[in-house]
Amino acid sequence: xxxxxxxxxxxxxxxxxxxxxxxxxxxxxxxxxxxxxxxxxxxxxxxxxxxxxxxxxxxxxxxxxxxxxxxxxxxxxxxxxxxxxxxxxxxxxxxxxxxxxxxxxxxxxxxxxxxxxxxxxxxxxxxxxxxxxxxxxxxxxxxxxxxxxxxxxxxxxxxxxxxxxxxxxxxxxxxxxxxxxxxxxxxxxxxxxxxxxxxxxxxxxxxxxxxxxxxxxxxxxxxxxxxxxxxxxxxxxxxxxxxxxxxxxxxxxxxxxxxxxxxxxx
Amino acid sequence: xxxxxxxxxxxxxxxxxxxxxxxxxxxxxxxxxxxxxxxxxxxxxxxxxxxxxxxxxxxxxxxxxxxxxxxxxxxxxxxxxxxxxxxxxxxxxxxxxxxxxxxxxxxxxxxxxxxxxxxxxxxxxxxxxxxxxxxxxxxxxxxxxxxxxxxxxxxxxxxxxxxxxxxxxxxxxxxxxxxxxxxxxxxxxxxxxxxxxxxxxxxxxxxxxxxxxxxxxxxxxxxxxxxxxxxxxxxxxxxxxxxxxxxxxxxxxxxxxxxxxxxxxxxxxxxxxxxxxxxxxxxxxxxxxxxxxxxxxxxxxxxxxxx
Numbered sequence: 412x413x414x415x416x417x418x419x420x421x422x423x424x425x426x427x428x429x430x431x432x433x434x435x436x437x438x439x440x441x442x443x444x445x446x447x448x449x450x451x452x453x454x455x456x457x458x459x460x461x462x463x464x465x466x467x468x469x470x471x472x473x474x475x476x477x478x479x480x481x482x483x484x485x486x487x488x489x490x491x492x493x494x495x496x497x498x499x500x501x502x503x504x505x506x507x508x509x510x511x512x513x514x515x516x517x518x519x520x521x522x523x524x525x526x527x528x529x530x531x532x533x534x535x536x537x538x539x540x541x542x543x544x545x546x547x548x549x550x551x552x553x554x555x556x557x558x559x560x561x562x563x564x565x566x567x568x569x570x571x572x573x574x575x576x577x578x579x580x581x582x583x584x585x586x587x588x589x590x591x592x593x594x595x596x597x598x599x600x601x602x603x604x605x606x607x608x609x610x611x612x613x614x615x616x617x618x619x620x621x622x623x624x625x626x627x628x629x630x631x632x633x634x635x636x637x638x639x640x641x642x643x644x645x646x647x648x649x650x651x652x653x654x655x656x657x658x659x660x661x662x663x664x665x666x667x668x669x670x671x672x673x674x675x676x677x
Numbered sequence: 678x679x680x681x682x683x684x685x686x687x688x689x690x691x692x693x694x695x696x697x698x699x700x701x702x703x704x705x706x707x708x709x710x711x712x713x714x715x716x717x718x719x720x721x722x723x724x725x726x727x728x729x730x731x732x733x734x735x736x737x738x739x740x741x742x743x744x745x746x747x748x749x750x751x752x753x754x755x756x757x758x759x760x761x762x763x764x765x766x767x768x769x770x771x772x773x774x775x776x777x778x779x780x781x782x783x784x785x786x787x788x789x790x791x792x793x794x795x796x797x798x799x800x801x802x803x804x805x806x807x808x809x810x811x812x813x814x815x816x817x818x819x820x821x822x823x824x825x826x827x828x829x830x831x832x833x834x835x836x837x838x839x840x841x842x843x844x845x846x847x848x849x850x851x852x853x854x855x856x857x858x859x860x861x862x863x864x865x866x867x868x869x870x871x872x873x874x875x876x877x878x879x880x881x882x883x884x885x886x887x888x889x890x891x892x893x894x895x896x897x898x899x900x901x902x903x904x905x906x907x908x909x910x911x912x913x914x915x916x917x918x919x920x921x922x923x924x925x926x927x928x929x930x931x932x933x934x935x936x937x938x939x940x941x942x943x944x945x946x947x948x949x950x951x952x953x954x955x956x957x958x959x960x961x962x963x964x965x966x967x968x969x970x971x972x973x974x975x976x977x978x979x980x981x982x983x984x
Contacts, residue, residue, distance in 0.1 A: 414707055635706075638697060638963060638967070644735070645734075656702045
């Protein structure tokens with residue numbers, strides 16, 4: 412696991428690319444620690460952070476590192492609330508306060524298993540840097556709500572798609588694709604990131620087929636480094652895991668289920 | 678800028694609020710950088726209870742206007758787990774940080790404890806008393822007494838009675854962490870002093886509630902968002918309240934006061950000291966910036982030197 416400097420770094424935005432419904436934010440970070448796939452950073456704009464709707468945002472927001480290329484770090488954003496909206500509005504030259512890389516990332520597939528990357532929505536982000544760093548070719552399955560979001564699939568190479576509205580690829584869920592793929596060749600290891608409902612589908616599929624799965628979870632978090640104890644998920648057998656320091660990548664076998672937390676827009 | 682607090686020499690006046698910085702988790706996240714640039718002059722542990730606690734079910738956080746409502750529920754390993762597993766690690770870490778190593782002194786550890794009766798509190802104090810790694814004990818009194826049903830920290834007579842019953846169980850300095858959720862914080866602070874507290878700290882979080890956004894639950898009512906029902910508000914939203922309560926308390930007691938609540942800069946820390954605080958604690962700001970304690974202490978030093 413790569414360690415982060417204790418102080419936030421003010422990184423300069425070099426570009427903001429539109430990827431359908433998403434934005435890919437690029438910042439220059441040539442001297443920053445090399446993130447491992449699955450690690451994340453806490454992001455806030457250096458200027459005008461706060462004072463939006465209901466005087467938010469106040470806390471920084473957690474985003475997976477989507478890519479690390481040519482001394483730049485890339486983050487995939489979707490405007491879902493006051494914090495992500497402000498980040499989506501950032502322009503080249505503005506400064507981004509960044510704390511990271513944080514958390515535990517993905518680990519390499521065990522005993523010759525082929526990696527299957529299953530992503531949903533903006534959760535495809537950590538799978539892109541994972542694809543960049545895996546030593547073997549991965550099968551990539553991505554699911555989106557609609558056509559505008561499916562344009563995000565350009566972040567990865569060779570993805571097979573599913574959309575809820577049938578506008579691109581399979582008309583249905585990405586877990587449908589995963590189920591067929593696992594039936595075809597079960598000697599696999601699944602790497603998944605996406606909404607809770609999708610991750611629960613992946614978890615239960617893999618659990619019943621006895622296939623290892625590494626799930627990159629999302630949870631609202633105040634700090635990102637284990638201080639606030641806010642981002643917990645129930646652990647199989649009792650107690651809680653902190654998504655920020657015990658994850659965000661968590662072995663599916665450590666979870667009874669992945670819970671849905673509809674609510675607070677971030 | 679060194680400060681004496683309850684007979685303990687501190688390098689500067691900035692410490693952390695209990696439960697806002699887990700140094701063992703932070704060492705995993707920041708490695709050596711945490712050790713080199715340790716943000717606090719003393720380290721206050723999260724609250725330790727007699728028995729282990731898992732904490733409240735999620736969701737545990739709500740971003741409020743200029744602040745944060747939390748309903749964490751004091752998860753901890755319990756007294757035995759803390760003394761056996763965490764305390765040796767904390768002592769090792771705190772003797773290695775900043776200039777502690779060079780001076781041969783470790784950053785003092787203040788262990789925060791909470792009990793639901795005088796008997797429980799007494800047992801916690803006595804166990805901490807026997808450990809040299811602990812420099813002082815902070816008592817969280819934001820808790821109902823299971824024997825009387827009264828909120829220990831909210832009722833001056835109850836607070837003084839409980840403190841009288843337990844004070845003899847430790848010779849270490851005892852800091853009482855006052856609750857702001859009371860009609861008369863000055864009277865509570867006075868009761869803490871009369872009960873034998875060597876210092877008081879405030880403010881703890883203000884009791885607060887958030888409702889689930891969007892649709893109601895079907896019967897026209899909206900449910901509380903937090904898994905624990907209600908929670909505590911912290912951050913800049915409470916800074917003006919903290920300043921008022923610290924000023925009130927400092928006027929009523931002669932023991933030192935640890936002031937906290939929404940501190941984000943040296944100016945905010947200075948204001949608390951100006952109304953009578955000896956030390957200042959940084960809490961929620963560390964969530965946004967783990968380096969905040971060091972940054973604020975450094976700013977205060979620059980202001981002091983610059984006159």
